[in-house]
Amino acid sequence: MELPAIYDPSVTEGKWYSYWLKHRFFHSIPDQRPKYSVVIPPPNVTGVLHMGHMLNNTIQDVLVRRARMQGKNTCWVPGTDHASIATEAKVVALLKKKGIHKSDITREEFLQHAWKWKEKHGNIILEQLKKLGASCDWDRTAFTMNPAMSRAVVDTFVFLYNQGLIYRGVRMVNWDPQGGTAVSDEEVIHREVKEKLYYLKYYFSRNGKRDNKYLSVATTRPETIMADVAVCVNPQDERYAHLVGEKVLIPLIDKEIPIIADDYVTMDFGTGCLKITPAHDPNDYEIGLRHKLPVVDILNLDGTLNADARILVGKDRFEARRKIRLMLQQDGFLEKEEPYVTQVGFSERTDAVIEPRLSLQWFVKLDILAARALKYVEDGHVRLIPDKYRNTYRHWMETARDWCISRQLWWGQQIPAWYLPDGEVVVAPNAEEALALAQKKNFAIKAEDLKQDPDVVDTWFSSWLWPISVFDPEKPGHPDKTPNRELAYYYPTDDLVTAPDILFFWVARMIMAGDLFCGQKPFTNVYLTGMVRDKMGRKMSKSLGNSPDPIGLMNVYGADGVRMGLMLCTSAGNDILFDETQVEQGRNFCNKIWNAYRLVRSWQRDPYLPVEETSRQAVRWFSQLLALTREEVEDLFSKYRLSEVLMLLYKRFWDDFCSWYLEIIKPSADAGKRIDATTYDATLGFFDLLLHLLHPFMPFITEELWQNLKDRKEGESIMVSPVPETGTYNAAELEDFSRLQELITAIRGVRQNKQISRQTELKLYIRGYFPDHLSVVVMRMAGLNQIMKVTQAPGEGNVYAFLIGTTEFFIPLGHLLNTEEERTKLNGELAYYRKFLAAVEKKLSNENFLQRAPGEVVATERKKRSDAMAKIAALKQQLSLLQ
RNA sequence: GGGAGCUUAGCUCAGCUGGUUUAGAGCACCUGCCUUACAAGCAGGGGGUCACGAGUUCGAAUCUCUUAGCUCCCACCA
Numbered sequence: 011m012e013l014p015a016i017y018d019p020s021v022t023e024g025k026w027y028s029y030w031l032k033h034r035f036f037h038s039i040p041d042q043r044p045k046y047s048v049v050i051p052p053p054n055v056t057g058v059l060h061m062g063h064m065l066n067n068t069i070q071d072v073l074v075r076r077a078r079m080q081g082k083n084t085c086w087v088p089g090t091d092h093a094s095i096a097t098e099a100k101v102v103a104l105l106k107k108k109g110i111h112k113s114d115i116t117r118e119e120f121l122q123h124a125w126k127w128k129e130k131h132g133n134i135i136l137e138q139l140k141k142l143g144a145s146c147d148w149d150r151t152a153f154t155m156n157p158a159m160s161r162a163v164v165d166t167f168v169f170l171y172n173q174g175l176i177y178r179g180v181r182m183v184n185w186d187p188q189g190g191t192a193v194s195d196e197e198v199i200h201r202e203v204k205e206k207l208y209y210l211k212y213y214f215s216r217n218g219k220r221d222n223k224y225l226s227v228a229t230t231r232p233e234t235i236m237a238d239v240a241v242c243v244n245p246q247d248e249r250y251a252h253l254v255g256e257k258v259l260i261p262l263i264d265k266e267i268p269i270i271a272d273d274y275v276t277m278d279f280g281t282g283c284l285k286i287t288p289a290h291d292p293n294d295y296e297i298g299l300r301h302k303l304p305v306v307d308i309l310n311l312d313g314t315l316n317a318d319a320r321i322l323v324g325k326d327r328f329e330a331r332r333k334i335r336l337m338l339q340q341d342g343f344l345e346k347e348e349p350y351v352t353q354v355g356f357s358e359r360t361d362a363v364i365e366p367r368l369s370l371q372w373f374v375k376l377d378i379l380a381a382r383a384l385k386y387v388e389d390g391h392v393r394l395i396p397d398k399y400r401n402t403y404r405h406w407m408e409t410a411r412d413w414c415i416s417r418q419l420w421w422g423q424q425i426p427a428w429y430l431p432d433g434e435v436v437v438a439p440n441a442e443e444a445l446a447l448a449q450k451k452n453f454a455i456k457a458e459d460l461k462q463d464p465d466v467v468d469t470w471f472s473s474w475l476w477p478i479s480v481f482d483p484e485k486p487g488h489p490d491k492t493p494n495r496e497l498a499y500y501y502p503t504d505d506l507v508t509a510p511d512i513l514f515f516w517v518a519r520m521i522m523a524g525d526l527f528c529g530q531k532p533f534t535n536v537y538l539t540g541m542v543r544d545k546m547g548r549k550m551s552k553s554l555g556n557s558p559d560p561i562g563l564m565n566v567y568g569a570d571g572v573r574m575g576l577m578l579c580t581s582a583g584n585d586i587l588f589d590e591t592q593v594e595q596g597r598n599f600c601n602k603i604w605n606a607y608r609l610v611r612s613w614q615r616d617p618y619l620p621v622e623e624t625s626r627q628a629v630r631w632f633s634q635l636l637a638l639t640r641e642e643v644e645d646l647f648s649k650y651r652l653s654e655v656l657m658l659l660y661k662r663f664w665d666d667f668c669s670w671y672l673e674i675i676k677p678s679a680d681a682g683k684r685i686d687a688t689t690y691d692a693t694l695g696f697f698d699l700l701l702h703l704l705h706p707f708m709p710f711i712t713e714e715l716w717q718n719l720k721d722r723k724e725g726e727s728i729m730v731s732p733v734p735e736t737g738t739y740n741a742a743e744l745e746d747f748s749r750l751q752e753l754i755t756a757i758r759g760v761r762q763n764k765q766i767s768r769q770t771e772l773k774l775y776i777r778g779y780f781p782d783h784l785s786v787v788v789m790r791m792a793g794l795n796q797i798m799k800v801t802q803a804p805g806e807g808n809v810y811a812f813l814i815g816t817t818e819f820f821i822p823l824g825h826l827l828n829t830e831e832e833r834t835k836l837n838g839e840l841a842y843y844r845k846f847l848a849a850v851e852k853k854l855s856n857e858n859f860l861q862r863a864p865g866e867v868v869a870t871e872r873k874k875r876s877d878a879m880a881k882i883a884a885l886k887q888q889l890s891l892l893q
Numbered sequence: 894g895g896g897a898g899c900u901u902a903g904c905u906c907a908g909c910u911g912g913u914u915u916a917g918a919g920c921a922c923c924u925g926c927c928u929u930a931c932a933a934g935c936a937g938g939g940g941g942u943c944a945c946g947a948g949u950u951c952g953a954a955u956c957u958c959u960u961a962g963c964u965c966c967c968a969c970c971a
Contacts (some may be wrong), residue, residue, distance in 0.1 A: 605931035
């Protein structure tokens with residue numbers, strides 16, 4: 011078979027992915043074997059693959075493929091998240107283009123559009139993952155809004171409500187006036203904004219009339235003064251203490267409000283006087299509660315001022331701000347204004363300025379759940395990798411606030427709460443049961459009297475059930491139910507790979523749900539990936555245009571190349587600075603593997619050819635090296651140091667296997683590239699093992715070559731084939747071989763330096779330790795015709811001398827040797843070793859060192875001294891030999 | 894404002910409980926090579942006062958503190 015000199019991923023990758031699917035290698039059903047399970051962090055249905063997904067899913071695939079090759083019953087569950095806000099926004103935008111406004115259609119009509127959209131676009135990202143090589147069990151593809159999982163969400167809601175863990179309450183929420191919904195704290199982006207700080211005059215009230223004295227109050231939001239209910243000072247503030255209890259008048263509308271005192275107020279900020287606006291500021295709301303102040307809400311849902319504002323009614327909040335500033339100035343209430351930089355919250359989705367707003371929302375009580383979830387991590391039952399995130403996790407869990415789970419949207423699971431005409435509420439899994447409950451309260455109630463809460467639950471309220479509901483959707487909400495066979499087998503899952511920015515609102519909440527419904531953790535290890543940034547360290551974003559198209563990258567470099575490029579530079583928890591040259595390195599490595607295979611394939615296996623000694627030594631060495639490599643790989647994997655595993659394998663394959671091993675055993679072209687059977691078979695065995703070790707990282711090329719390595723039957727695959735056995739290794743032998751490599755490199759260096767061609771054969775004298783059985787290898791690789799062990803430096807003139815360890819080597823070079831140059835070089839080395847020796851001797855003459863340092867450390871220092879002395883002696887002698 | 898982390902070669906990073914580390918790797922770079930597996934390659938080579946300063950110690954890239962710079966998380970001082 012003639013193979014092209016350049017590896018072309020496009021002809022192999024699609025072929026093998028189809029083959030894997032056809033033979034259902036990714037599919038898993040419970041059996042007797044130990045399991046290994048992973049659930050994908052479900053990407054948004056609206057999503058298209060970006061570099062973050064690439065990294066995250068490559069890591070999962072590496073772990074999953076490795077487990078599968080270890081013989082575990084491996085199950086990687088894929089799926090997507092319905093992503094309420096993001097999806098609804100997309101559908102709303104799409105309808106708008108068609109001239110349909112959301113408010114003009116019914117909920118049912120809207121949902122029909124949304125589902126249609128989901129069917130059309132929802133699977134794009136999963137198809138893209140296939141191109142990456144993701145070995146998911148596609149038969150299990152889940153969706154957080156499919157009927158069974160939605161049912162799980164409803165049951166969970168009902169359960170938590172009945173347990174008293176869900177309640178409805180008035181809270182200050184982050185209101186997005188543009189999106190028309192509350193959003194969670196996590197969906198608010200704070201940005202610095204240059205604003206103005208306005209100092210306003212609040213005149214004292216004399217029986218409702220303006221006094222001529224006033225308090226100066228600083229605010230960034232003058233448009234909210236009509237909602238003020240008090241002015242607050244710090245009780246310690248001597249400037250104002252005597253005024254507490256007096257009344258002032260709100261500018262423009264002359265409403266009378268009290269002066270109160272609260273520790274919250276910072277004395278040295280602004281004027282030390284804070285206007286209290288409970289309806290429009292969370293802190294003010296808290297203060298309002300403490301002081302039992304009324305709440306005046308002057309804003310409509312869309313951010314315009316309502317009738318309670320008395321002035322500027324109907325104006326948008328920002329327009330109102332500009333107008334009221336002028337009014338205040340005209341009427342002399344504006345004392346001064348100064349520039350001010352402050353943090354303003356923006357909606358992640360619509361980029362509108364978030365308006366703190368009081369409203370009735372549903373909440374999950376988190377105090378107990380968080381405390382229990384914390385314990386799993388504290389006790390080490392759930393391991394965070396890297397473990398620095400334990401601190402972050404603890405901090406959050408100890409300060410967790412109740413979770414607002416209602417969203418004023420349609421796309422999502424509608425809250426299973428029904429309101430009676432009198433405002434009472436019943437919570438039940440469906441309308442019939444709700445009616446039954448309602449009738450217990452009032453038997454006259456009919457079905458049409460009940461009105462279901464129009465809101466849906468937060469998307470995280472479905473995804474926190476993910477590791478449970480993908481296996482047994484009937485389990486959430488039913489802690490006492492016996493888990494089904496699937497859940498019993500696959501749960502808890504083994505590894506979770508996700509980004510640290512959702513540690514709290516996803517990872518932590520999954521631990522809560524796991525504890526609540528299964529009494530167990532949902533996963534054992536959480537591998538937290540870094541964020542993929544560009545090479546300048548900037549976040550990848552559409553607006554910067556610095557985000558490469560993953561599909562395009564895979565088309566150019568191959569999926570294996572891209573996977574390798576990403577994996578080479580990722581350590582857990584650290585951001586990765588993505589640079590296309592890394593992917594190029596991955597592509598080049600694929601090509602290297604490909605060509606190594608081409609070389610081996612070009613040889614003729616000859617069962618009658620005797621084994622050459624060089625080959626025998628090479629096989630002996632490389633099989634030991636592979637045995638060591640497997641140990642190292644195991645160790646690194648156990649620490650989740652994936653990039654280091656890959657780098658190790660890269661060097662083993664490229665440097666050791668190709669540059670050393672294959673070069674040593676390579677049969678000459680003159681002999682018709684014939685190679686003895688023993689060496690050849692061993693080489694194929696090594697290749698096989700290397701392919702197995704590399705497969706988790708580079709699934710396609712390894713499958714392609716493994717299939718070619720021998721005649722394979724339909725249905726065989728590297729991913730389910732046994733890993734070739736390795737023997738043992740002897741560290742001393744491996745050390746001998748690396749000395750030999752140093753020696754050969756040194757001789758090659760001499761050749762290059764002195765312009766001695768490869769054809770010119772050289773002689774080598776050795777004084778000191780050298781493993782004689784490796785001499786043949788040196789002769790072959792360094793082009794020597796003679797190696798002699800000597801006890802004295804050779805008498806011939808113009809000998810090039812060098813040291814490796816304490817062994818001296820000599821190569822007679824005749825007139826090629828530049829005596830002056832050698833002298834300079836040797837003197838340089840001599841100076842180095844003398845300095846080194848001095849440092850060691852200083853240490854050894856230190857009484858404290860001898861007394862306090864452990865014996866072995868002292869012993870190594872003594873060895874360093876004797877070695878250095880031997881080297882110095884050798885160098886001196888070499889110098890003396892130079893004419 | 895609070896918390897966590899980072900700073901080692903031009904770049905990306907190892908260096909784990911202080912001692913074979915007067916510091917390693919990959920890429921990039923320099924030199925010589927189209928040697929019939931691979932120029933996406935081969936062979937050889939150069940390059941770092943371990944951010945700054947101090948301390949602990951017989952011994953510090955490693956432990957402690959100070960300073961500077963960067964990153965992330967949490968937090969709406971109006």
